[in-house]
Amino acid sequence: MMTSASDSVLSAPPVAKKVPVARTHHGETFTDHYEWLREKENPDVLAHLHAEQAYTDTVTAGQEKLRTDIFNEIKNRTQETDLSVPSRKDGWWYYSRMVEGSPYSIQCRVKADGDGSAVDDWTPPLVEPGVAVHGEVVLLDGNVEAKDQPFFSLGGAAVSRDGMLYAYSVDNAGDELFTIRIKDLRTGELLEEHIENTFYGLTFSPDGRTLYYMIADDSWRPFQVKTHVLGTPVTEDAVLYQEDDVAMWTGFDLSADRRHLAISIGCSEFSETLLLDFDAPEKGLQTLIPRSEHILYDAEPFLWEGQEKVLLTHNRDAVNSMISLVDAAEFIKPLTEQHWDTVVPHEDAVRINGATVTATHMVVSLRKDTIERIQVTALDGLGTPSQVAAVEPGFDEELYTTSMGGSEFESPVIRLIYTSDFTPSRVYDYALPQTHAGTHARTHAEGELLLRKETPVLGGYRAQDYVATREWAVAEDGTRVPLSVLRRADLARDGSNAGVVYGYGSYEVSIDPGFGVPRLSLLDRGVVFVIAHVRGGGEMGRHWYEDGKKLNKKNTFSDFVAATDWLAQSGWVDPARIGAMGGSAGGLLMGAVANLAPEKYAAIVAQVPFVDALTTILDPELPLSALEWEEWGNPITDPAVYQYMKDYTPYENVRAVAYPKIAAITSFNDTRVLYVEPAKWVQELRSVSTGKEPIVLKIEMDGGHGGASGRYEGWKTRAWDYAFLADAIGATELR
Structure with missing residues (x-):
């Protein structure tokens, strides 16, 4: 068959022009040839990104049947018409349901019986999938909201205490900035007022007359708590609190007993809580422990036997945190004079995550x-x-x-x-x-x-067909790294199977055991799936996190390589058939291990990868950059941090080696990890790699940090990722 000129063009990867841009810090100059790809509105950038996607489509065209098979496996195992278990609140049962063929959920409620004092009053009503519910009220149909929109995501919702008003926030771009709308549940009509460009978080005051919501600044940092009085112009909304420290994140929630609005300001190392007492709003915001004390804590105020109490989860002299009970009046004293009663003492082997009442x-x-x-x-x-x-x-x-x-x-x-x-x-x-x-x-x-x-789970799924075990890899410094090893029970330990290693390892996030339908498609193709619980995560307590952040960050990467070595030597797999996968900060991990040990992987999938971390964190005007200083260090002011990051950040450490197959996956409207990071990384990899394996950029032009919206698009995305890996490691056929 003849090859067309257009096919010839697509058979070669797009080559971005080089426009040198010098970056100088601490006496060191780095020349970046692809920084111009950050110009989101530049037609040349858009043309380049479309060319990248066309190239990716060409390179992976042979995986289309495998993608379709995996998508159908996910679909056939999922009960598409389904619903959540109803939850009781203020005399109503709230739940969501899904309908076969529809990509988004429908939020509903029905009236509850009983006064809620007995356990039986909390037995959810029997709501059967596909069966009409008598008295059901549809609060929000995501499928209607998403109609004719390129993207749809629900950022939050709140119902007034009297059950009359429903506020919800919607993102139609994927940039995680939302429009708040308010629905009168008595009439089903939307109120005229709506609030644009808000962040996550909204709740009503007890009387339902005021709505509290969050605003982010130009760097996508939530920094203002605002109040909207229903029936007044949005332009008159007042700022209840504003956080001016660019390294601090702000959010709010209601206390468990809903008597207080609790505003939380913090980073990964210390925090501050401000309380607004709804019974005495004239007192304004009351600070519990000021941030100057450098204590990381969460506070839960409540009334117990007529006394105001605060339950504190804190790290004061407790690296893994502990819990104390404090009379609210104590907080007016200097910290050293306050009396705290220990409720849960500190233990080296127990990490306290939080408490409520x-x-x-x-x-x-x-x-x-x-x-x-x-x-x-x-x-x-x-x-x-x-x-x-x-x-x-x-x-x-x-x-x-x-x-x-x-x-x-x-x-x-x-x-x-x-x-x-x-x-x-x-x-x-x-x-x-x-x-x-x-x-x-x-x-x-x-x-x-x-x-x-x-x-x-449909499709004949049986849990006994699979096995999960806890294994341990040994890192280069002797640290034992826990692994979760997942496989089919009938898999032979003959050294011939394929393997995938997955990791994250940042922000004290733990990758806990959890069921996933899509992963079964890899396991059923004979893949041994290893979750590496590397340092930087939270699986082994606070020390585990601290040993994988800032000037210890390289432990995250070496731990992952050690996990890969364990798998290669385990007797389960062929060492030449191992792939790796991670996303966001786990994408930075993918970029780092690609540079550290490219020969150990047949393929790497880096989802929304944070691969140009140093460039990003050096610019506090970019989204979230200043907030990252507590995780990675501040390379602007600290030359040691700058050099340490310079030694591992993936984009700046690409070297002349044979890289494996690599897929970098991103979204044009991602505000957490900008598309430009993987776009630049892919160009640098191609220009330097001595190997012949394809390196591709897959970009969703209408998506955000989580990709395209809707469950079917989500399944397609996962099928694409898994097909890319399965094809590279020779695990395409069901066993």
């Missing part, structure tokens, strides 16, 4: 032996010698994750979400053991786990 219990999220757990303790006697022992709901699996799925302050139950690598998500209500005098009469359900739903 119900009317009768404290609920604690913690991590022990890498596992996320939930414990509950009665408030009666809390912080005194009569404090009762914590109770932890028990589960049978060795590797699992338990997290809070929400709770209401007056509820006798808390909602828990349970999952493991091969157990689909289960929703439980845990009936709190009641011990405090004056609570409702004891029932048989107290202390029991009440299963509300297990996510169905």
